[in-house]
Amino acid sequence: MPERRPFVRLPTDVYPVNYGLCLKPDLIDFTFEGKLEALVEVGEPGWPVDVTRMDLSEHGGVTQATNQIVMNCADIDIITASFAPQGGEEINATGFNYQNEDEKVTLSFPSSLQKGSGTLKIDFVGELNDKMKGFYRSKYTTSAGEVRYAAVTQFEATDARRAFPCWDEPAIKATFDITLIVPKDRVALSNMNVIDRKPYPEDGNLVEVKFATTPIMSTYLVAFVIGEYDYVESQSSDGVTVRVYTPVGKAEQGKFALEVATKTLPFYKDYFSVPYPLPKIDLIAIADFAAGAMENWGLVTYRETALLIDPKNSCSSSRQWVALVVGHELAHQWFGNLVTMEWWTHLWLNEGFASWIEYLCVDHCFPEYDIWTQFVSADYTRALDLDALDSSHPIEVNVGHPSEVDEIFDAISYSKGASVIRMLHNYIGDEDFRKGMNAYLLKFQHKNASTEDLWDCLEQASGKPIAAVMSSWTKQMGFPIIVVDQEQQGDDRILKISQKKFCASGPHNGEDCPSWMVPISICTSEDPKCTKLKVLLDRPETTITVSGVGPDQWIKINPGTVGFYRIQYSSSMLESLLPGVRDLSLQPVDRLGLQNDLFSLGNSRAGMISTVEVLKLMEAFVNEPNYTVWSDLSCNLGVLSSLLSHTDFHEEIQEFIRDLFTPIGLELGWDSKPGEGHLDALLRGLVLGKLGKAGHKPTLEEARRRFRDHVDGKQVLPADLRSPVYLTVLKHGDSATLDTMLKLHKQADMQEEKNRIERVLGAISAPDLIQKVLTFALSEEVRPQDTVSVIGGVAGSSKQGRKAAWKFVKDNWEELYNRYQGGFLISRLIKLSVDGFAIDKMAAEVKSFFESHPAPAAERTVQQCCENILLNAAWLKRDADDIHQYLLQRKAPPVLSCHPRRLLQPLPPSLQRGPPSIIAASAPPLSTDQSGRAERGDCLTNAFVMMLSCRALVVALLLCPVGGFLNSSEDDDNGVPEDWVLLHVVQGHIGAGNYSYLRLNHDGRIILHMQSLKGDADLYVSDKTLRPSFDTYKQAAVGHLRAGRGGGAGGLHQARGHRHLRPPVSQGERV
């Protein structure tokens, strides 16, 4: 590739003060006419911002009187241009010299421009493009089925220049007076409120809509929309008019976002102690939209799926997504719009901050979402994964050319940015953080600022060395692994803590190992929620004494999983933490963090621990109640499953997944229960989808049944069940399934439903059907921005899919590249298509393909993918055999028989009506551990069914000398159905659990159902009926449980928040 010319910022001798801009789009021919009348200053290099802090040598400045004006301009034809100094004579430009590669135009004038104020007039025309950037067209269909187009904008980062010639740099702020000439039956919106609307003299079908003058602002935040929309409106408590614009006929779907926005504005006003600066804010759903949303000042644009919620047809995760995106974009109204980054190098501050505070805001509005735990899974761990690569980049990165700017809209800017701000917030404390933030916003409002400016303000507010700490996180890439070992000395615990760079490619052992200023906090088992000690690790290693810690207490580093680092505990420390995972005394976010750290240590090329150890740890999560913990674990298992699809034991890992998720699946069942909340709905969808995908038969059957009913219109699937059901039936479906799904897609009126289907289509297995899905991805049926997720869905679903998707991307490269014009969707597409390969030669193939098919904005993504492929390949080579062995072992046949002598105690005399006889006494053993440890019968559990004489009273007793216990519904007020008693059996060591249920069948018979690693089985069905005696039985069983629970103690279920496993009512009839 030819070397790029060095990037030069715009010269500084002419700059805008006010843009008078009038645009007249043609929604049929897709062109627009524009008139710019800009008030400019001509003179010495000067800026409307504090020039003393800017390095003007970066600008190609001319200090002599000039006869040229250099502006940004792309895909625009200038017709005429003139300049008139204030009170002076207008002179026409004699040349327009376009520098296309730099996206600039130089206007030349026959004489020098008079210094001082002047008016620059430019008449121009442009195209309403279909590339989702600049001023572009967005397609929609009217209720009568007519296809029409709206004209909308997306300017960030550098595309305002496609709508009008301008000084398109964030620090060159000006005010804007915008006028739009539009068909009279269309809605016209811009950043500010409408101040005048009158017929357009030259055409009776048009109106001229004039908007109020904006505050001083950057070009990338300007926006306008012309189209057909409905809206809902409200006022925030501080008097701002909020409207949510929706497609025609769907105003109802804007209500949720409206509610969020009206709550959010006062929240930020209060948090920042600065009011929202504009009189109104509009939130609008745009049909064709590349990003998730865009924070244009006063007119925030969204994908439909990031704004619209239908009470009946939207799922819980969409609701949460809308809340987060609304929270994010509204935060930008202050942080980004009021105070703007000086240059794109500081983009991370904008995005990192908004990506952090969106959670704070959602936590405020929806505490039931437990959103901060979700942050760790969604942003924090994602950033750690990417930042462990050698091809990562520092948060602060020097950028110039637009393609480089596009490239930094990545997980490092957003997710790592948010994570280090969260760490900083925790380090400073909320009060000082807010104080500093307020000082920053007041000092720099209507101006620009850099990262250091924020550090200064926070440093003054807190008295802590913020700049020193934070620059170690923002100016160098990567993060440390904290290595910890401990020693007990009397009542003190001595911790030896050291840091080194964590690399996916192995530990950094070079001479000049970078180091970080690491805020480290520590908690103990005495109070896992509370930080006992905080230190700042500012050197490679240190020793810390934690006093008052007994030998039997555990110590956890990084409670809350706030610090941006991985932890490697000594084996004794890790061992001591594991019971905290099992008994849930570790906080959910810490259970999640521990699991994620170990998974990452296991899959790094260095293989710091074996993946088998990670699998064993995962089995300890079998009783996990928390959605987010499951979600993260599920995600990691997905990675592993994808890796093992390269082997011939892919089915074994599916079995592992089924075993792990079956108990929680049974507990949740298919139908939501009274009193359940948001997180239960998310968990149910996750678990059923996971089970269905992994081929869990009962889930598959039930999914098929419900899918049929849904399609036949007998019983519409609740929104939260659709993704898992669609995924399950497609994964195990045929061409008829695919056709049905495509039909559902066509019929869907809501974009959320279309997207839901698009994302799972790739799960289909047959090669010819995979091809059909790929072809569909590029068809008219799929909106351009969604093509990427259809192709990604194919690549992520199976080995065949991965190959087919990559071939498809190569074969259709030109069309795809053209469609996204090299924007960030191209990076997404590349990542989704090739990241899952695990063969060395694929890295070479990918590299060579992009050498001959360059995608400048995705260069780093290509490098990262190639690195990931090599890492996957190394991981597979290193661990595949061990994983295989482990997965085989845990399937070995059971070797234990029952031990009747281990019955806890005889039944109470009141129940002994006649001599008891043991009937079905052979439950499968529970251990996953078949390596001779079955000898340790003590650690296994058996269930026995006793049938007491002819009364058919069945009692299941459980034997669990080490850690398991029998658990019934005694303290479960509304959970277990009347006629169920659950015997919950768990092991005393890491491993999967078994579950047995006693059920009173409708006909009065008793069924003992056992579920184990070997599968499900009805062990015993009584031949007599029992109904009159059931309550008596239940009481007796509970009595036993209480008696047996005592000393064995270590059971998994002592902790708070435990939810009983229970079988789903709807599956009861499988008996």
Ligand SMILES: [Zn+2]
């Ligand atoms: Zn943002």
